[in-house]
Amino acid sequence: MTLKINFKNTVSKKSLVKLVLFVDDKFNTNRLKRYISSSELSYIADILKTSDLNKNLLIFELNSKKKVILVSIKKNLKTFDIENLGAELYGHINHGKNSEYFINLDNILSNNDNFIDNFLHGLKLKSYEFNKYKSKKENRTITINVIGKRNKTSIQNQLKFKALEEGTFFARDLVSEPGNILHPDEYAKRLSALRKYGLKVNIYDDKKLKKLGMNALLGVGQGSVRGSYLVTMEWNGLRNNSKPLAFVGKGVCFDTGGYSLKPAKFMEDMTYDMAGSAAVVGLMKSLALRKAKINAVGVVGLVENMVSGNAQRPGDIVKSYSGKTIEILNTDAEGRLVLADALTFTEEKFKPKFMIDLATLTGAIIVSLGSEYAGLFSNDDKLSKQLQNAGEKVEEKLWRMPLHKNYDKLINSKNADMQNINYVGGAGSTTAAQFMQRFILKKTPWAHLDIAGMAFSKYGGALNSGGATGFGVRLLNKLIEDNYE
DSSP states (O other), rough: EEEEEESSOOOGGGGSEEEEEEEEEEEOOOOGGSSOOOOHHHHHHHHHHOOOTTSSSSEEEEEOOOEEEEOOOOOOHHHHHHHHHHHEEEEHHHHSSSSSEEEEEEOOOOOOHHHHHHHHHHHHHHHOOOOOOOOSOOOOOOEEEEEEETTOOOOHHHHHHHHHHHHHHHHHHHHHSOOTTHHHEEEEEEEHGGGGGOEEEEEHHHHHHHTTTHHHHHHHHHTTTOEEEEEEEEEEOOOOOOOOOOEHHHEEEEEETTTTTSSTTTTTGGGGHHHHHHHHHHHHHHHHHOOOOEEEEEEEEEEEEEETTTTTOOEEEOOTTTEEEOOOOOOOOOHHHHHHHHHHHHHHHOOOOOEEEEEEEOOOHHHHHTTTOOOEEEEEEHHHHHHHHHHHHHOOOOOOEEEOOOGGGGGGSSSSSESSSSOOOOOOHHHHHHHHHTTTSOOOOOOEEEOOSSSSSSOOOTTTEEEEETTTTTHHHHHHHTTTT
């Protein structure tokens, strides 16, 4: 399926067979006389008398060829409400053969200057599909023609939304790829291609990582025939030496659990255990495309957690990049090992203003928050508040969870500086975050986002049709827009 969006000043009335019009929260049709005939308006008015006016959209098949869709604009709509309206419209028109719709903006009753940008942004986000491996593809096109005197959108807005969509779609593409295609070697290769957008990309392979002493990260990937990598992506939008904003992502391309083997049921979904890294990558691409006025760095650890004669064993002890030693009690608690080295490295090398890591880290966060909120853990109240506010605006919501020194006793080890899992029980997400906090050595403001319940959706959501969501790209972009540009 191909989605085309055109902006037109004039159009023949004969072509207006599928028309999208906006009405108020009461579905008042008085302002529609210019667009449809009196008989059609009377027909719609009669049906409205027995319709559920609490809905956002109502569809009227006026005859075999003509359709009118009324979109209700409720009072005090927030930006994400407008995006959801666009997504809902796409859900209604995404069927059948080639279709052409006309959206008339002259009757919009909204004070939001960016209404059409946000409306179309939601529609486009909902239109995402991942079907590259299907032998038979749908060769159809949905064309959206935006007409009316109010259809102007600034070049700046066009660039911003296009960059955000491309970044989100890139993240979704990465998460959707099967493990036999997007293994760490291929992932690193795709990241090297981002240089063409102006990003400075450095790839640290096994040899370089071993020399650096990143044994926590390397231990996770040592059972795979594929390489392990740490990749840094730098965007210098300020052209000065100001401290960058740092974003760190877990990139476990496939997670069997290692010798602490996962159950077979749903293991196929473990291709999305790199969704944290995909969000970081999508964000960095978006920032580069829209020429963001900030300095930022994205850091991702890319590994494959497999079972083999060379795989890490429960009971192994490794020395991390920080110098701290870790006893591996469970090889399925691997993401925190990858992030431990990545966080210390990022803090030491880039001396960032803050660090935010994203990871599909624990099943415990899904037990706690389901698929409505990602877990937020942080050592900084200001950064936490900024993240929560950004999440509310784009409807990628965060719920702050506790960190406290009293949890440390649950991850202290008798044989090393710490162990990688809490075997006492309880607080699985918190002890994982508490573990990672130990690798922030210079008190840099830090936030950890556990996105295990948000990165992938079996049934789809408001702005996605099922599968990879790209959670985190829009959230972090909004954080930057509102607070750091």
